[in-house]
Amino acid sequence: xxxxxxxxxxxxGEARSAMEFYQSVFGGELTSxxxxxxxxxxxxxxxxxxxxxxxxxxxxxxxxxxxxxASMEYKPGTNVSVSLSGTDEAELHGYWDKLSEGxxxxxxxxxxxxxxxxxxxxxxxxxxxxxxxxxxxxxPTAQ
Numbered sequence: 001x002x003x004x005x006x007x008x009x010x011x012x013g014e015a016r017s018a019m020e021f022y023q024s025v026f027g028g029e030l031t032s033x034x035x036x037x038x039x040x041x042x043x044x045x046x047x048x049x050x051x052x053x054x055x056x057x058x059x060x061x062x063x064x065x066x067x068x069x070a071s072m073e074y075k076p077g078t079n080v081s082v083s084l085s086g087t088d089e090a091e092l093h094g095y096w097d098k099l100s101e102g103x104x105x106x107x108x109x110x111x112x113x114x115x116x117x118x119x120x121x122x123x124x125x126x127x128x129x130x131x132x133x134x135x136x137x138x139x140p141t142a143q
Contacts (some may be wrong), residue, residue: 006062006064006083008065009064009065009079009080010065011077012067012069013049014042016053018031018065019055020076022055028058031053031054032054033052034048038113040113042071042088042099043069047048049066049069050065070120079111081120081127082127083132084129085130085134088097092133096109096119096131102123105119105121106122117131117133
């Protein structure tokens with residue numbers, strides 16, 4: 001797998017319906033998993049929120065999304081991040097290291113519950129980045 005760069009949109013409880021809408025627009029395969037699927041819900045009432053959804057259209061467009069739990073800040077207008085994902089560990093670590101210079105680290109790049117390495121940061125310009133390094137693309141439960 002090559003390294004992919006794509007938008008990652010955050011919602012507050014609407015990620016599933018938004019991604020189903022985008023699937024109706026762009027077509028393709030939609031997969032999603034909840035915070036409950038990975039035992040990551042800090043509040044049991046949020047276990048059904050989307051932790052990660054991914055839409056891959058027939059022509060290769062990729063859109064990712066998640067719901068923002070109440071414990072995290074959500075500001076409309078700043079709810080889009082840039083996602084870097086792939087399997088080339090050296091390449092992606094190199095990007096992480098460079099993006100980290102002067103950045104605010106929200107989640108260090110480390111092993112995640114789903115088995116990949118994952119990190120989040122806001123670079124020195126305030127742009128949010130997600131980096132996911134895996135042996136294979138994420139395999140969330142199809143919904």
